[in-house]
Amino acid sequence: MAAVAASVEREASRLTDLDSAIGDADHGSNLQRGFAAVVKTLEAEPPVTPGAVLTTAGRQLISTVGGASGPLYGTLLRRTGKALGEAGSVTVGELRTALRAGVDAVAQLGGSAPGDATMLDALDPGVEALATSFTAAAEAAGQGAEATVPLQARKGRASYLGERSIGHQDPGAASSALLFAALADTAGEEVAE
Known part of the structure; x- marks a missing residue:
């Protein structure tokens, strides 16, 4: 989470710039505030399991981040954590399965699917590529985020723009790719078993 917070801190302006074109220009600042609060909370009372x-x-993101991002990211992390359960350590395969549960919960909450130009366009390929390696997951998530450029947004605030969302x-896809990049930077080249 510290690596994600640092990445969001570095990329907050870019995320806000992306959001200013098709949203309400607060994605970067909201996530920056939210992940800073996450790090502070985790440092104050370090949980004992990955889940x-x-x-x-x-929970911290839901209570700190405004707009849709707080509930969506909060759901992703909470559902992933719940799927990991009480285990003191987890395998890459277990993490992938848990992340799939988290991504599916985001899809259900947002009523969206890959191809709708949302965070799912980075999350879904990132989880699938985790079967290969953390690096492959980060690359797939990044490519998924880039692939939203030619799409017309069908969900979220950008969908109100119709065809003007194309380009x-x-x-959300860009920030989701940051999650996988931070995971790859932290975990290294380990592959799923």
Whole structure:
């Protein structure tokens, strides 16, 4: 979570710029505030399991981040943490399965699917590529985020723009790619078993 917070801190202006073209220009600042609060919370009372880390982080994001991002990211992390359960350590395969549960919960909450120009366009390929490696997951998520540029947004605030949303990268997909990049930077080259 610290790596994600640092990445969001570095990229906050870019995320806000992406959001200013098709949203309400607060995605970067909202996530920056939210992930800073996550790090502070985790440092104050460090959870003892990976699942508890994610569940705590998700709750903090829901209570700190405005707009749709708080509930969506909060749901992603909380559902992933819940799927990991009480285990003191998890395998890459278990993490992938848990992340799939989190991504599916985001899809259900947002009523969206890959191809709708949302965060799912980065999350879904990132989870699938995790079967290969953390690096492959980060690359797939990044490519998924870039692939939102030619799409017309069908969900979220950008969908109100109709065809004018075409040509703009979805900020939620861009920030979702940052999650996988931080995971790859932290975990290294380990592959799924």
